[in-house]
Amino acid sequence: MKKMLKGLRAALCVALPFIAQAPADAATPAATGAADQTLVQRGAYLAQLGDCAACHTAPKGKPFAGGLPMNTPMGRIYVTNITPDARTGIGGYTEADFARALREGVAKDGHNLYPAMPYPSYAKVDDDDVKALYAFFMHGVAPVQQANRESDIKWPLNMRWPLMFWNMAFLEKGAYRDKPGKDVAWNRGAYLVQGLGHCGSCHTPRGVAFQESALDESGSAFLSGALLDGWFASNLTGEHNAGLGRWSDEDLRTFLKTGANRHASAFGAMTSVINNSTQAMSDQDVAAVSTYLKSLPPVGGTGAAAYTYDPQATKVSLDRPANDAGARVYTAYCMHCHGVDGHGFAPMLAPLAGNPNVLAKDASSLINVTLNGTGDLVIDGVPSPFPMPGFAAVLDDQQIADVLSFVRAGWNNGAPAVGAAEVAKLRQSTQAGR
Incomplete structure (x- = not known):
């Protein structure tokens, strides 16, 4: 049962x-x-x-x-x-x-x-x-x-x-109604995010019956991040570390139009959203979405202190990679794109220092993108020149766990380590049928 x-x-x-x-x-x-x-x-x-x-x-x-x-x-x-x-x-x-x-x-x-x-x-x-x-x-x-x-779904699950x-x-029936006391841009952004944009479908946690835990900003879980199909859809609230708290309005607009900014790059299902949807939004609608999202209070954080960059300990490890398994993998496979300083070459090559996806409690997205890479961002018909490659055929589970633990601890990121069992589980689920 x-x-x-x-x-x-x-x-x-x-x-x-x-x-x-x-x-x-x-x-x-x-x-x-x-x-x-x-x-x-x-x-x-x-x-x-x-x-x-x-x-x-x-x-x-x-x-x-x-x-x-x-x-x-x-x-x-x-x-x-x-x-x-x-x-x-x-x-x-x-x-x-x-x-x-x-x-x-x-x-x-x-x-x-x-x-x-x-x-x-x-x-x-x-x-x-x-x-x-x-x-x-x-x-x-x-x-x-x-x-x-x-x-192929069999009875009785197909009923x-x-x-x-x-x-x-x-199901809450009824079209969106403007909220009193909010301006035109805020209400337009709320309408798009909650309605056609259906952002909560991925970014809001689900309950025991697979219902979204909240459908708008009146619920504390709304857009606080959620695990879905092997990816962790990011926190879109004002949380400082794993959310949008350090993103400016311009940062958010740039991400919606291009899929990358100085903080992060799109991957997984979000690549398709950028390619097929948000890059086509009018400047007015992009501004409205940004206005609404930037108004959301911080929810769902890690409980850690607000992130501040510190490269020193990481630099020492990279100077002596023989003493650190994660540093060995990083210097061999990651450093040429993401840098000794962890800043990458944003927006073309994503930073790792302070990246909200690195700081998130759930490491599923990091494991998934390391195993499988990500599809091309295609902006105005031009594919991105440096998509993330997959390393499933190159690195074993322990090596991926080591390098991601190194990244999540590096540059003062302070996120929990990754275990080889976590990598093995996602490898099995995401590589099936490939």
Whole structure:
């Protein structure tokens, strides 16, 4: 029973079909009437804010045609086609059908969607933006006839009806409403972060039923960082060490537009967010998001004193690497990019001294990126020249543990050491199927 409950919790995080396949004789609302191109263009921008392409476009696949495989503890699933094809996509959806799926997690045929489709966040999207998104998906996306693949998830974990009760407990219906006493920029930023941006889906811890522990700033856990799919999504509050407390407004805007700044570089799923979403945001919306995030009080810190840089002890270790296993690995594989001083060559090569990801309590992201590297940041069509390579085939578990422990202690970072067992666990989970 305990094992089944664990599996059920895991199933709730699966990004199963966003929209059900339309029947062959379905009406095609997309074919009726002339599209308002201004509305379609607006919807295209909103789809970028929602990062819809990241999940619904497979590598080398056609836009929004689905097919992206996702591994889960219960089996592999394939993301669905959300082009306006009437047979295999969402061409049979009316605007009301679309709105219900987007904001309530209920598909046209009445089946419930798993809450990894971030409808608890999209519930806050207002009617005008839903209309624009619908116009884009019906008139701005090319229809692709590509049948959806069935998942490998077996009964009873593939049952949907229990999600009705999940929605009753955790879904807060109703579009975002401006908060009194807050200015236009703050409210716009809150709307984007909590709604289309669905930042909390990754950056907010989950409860026992896989619900987000908080949906806005009124909850103390909101955006305080969370472990998800082998990565630790960073703390986005004003916490000084592992959060955004040392980031200026300009630092945050630069990161959202380029994926890198003087403090850190994007990796893991955040690379896709930068590539497909935030770099396309208007300067006004970037400023609004920064305004909102910078207003969040510090939460979820390590309890350590505020970080201050101190290179001396680390320099001594690097001068005598034979005496320190982590220093030996660092000098051989890391120092040429990240430097003796730990400052790297930001923003092209990430710093390690004071990097919020290095200072975080959970080292999962550091282990994962060391094992597997990260994809290219592609800004204005130009790939980053120095992506992080993976070392899974070069370094064993103990070597990776040693070098990450060295980095987390170095330059006064003061973060806990990493054990070889932690590395082995992530190696097994992230290398499976490669």
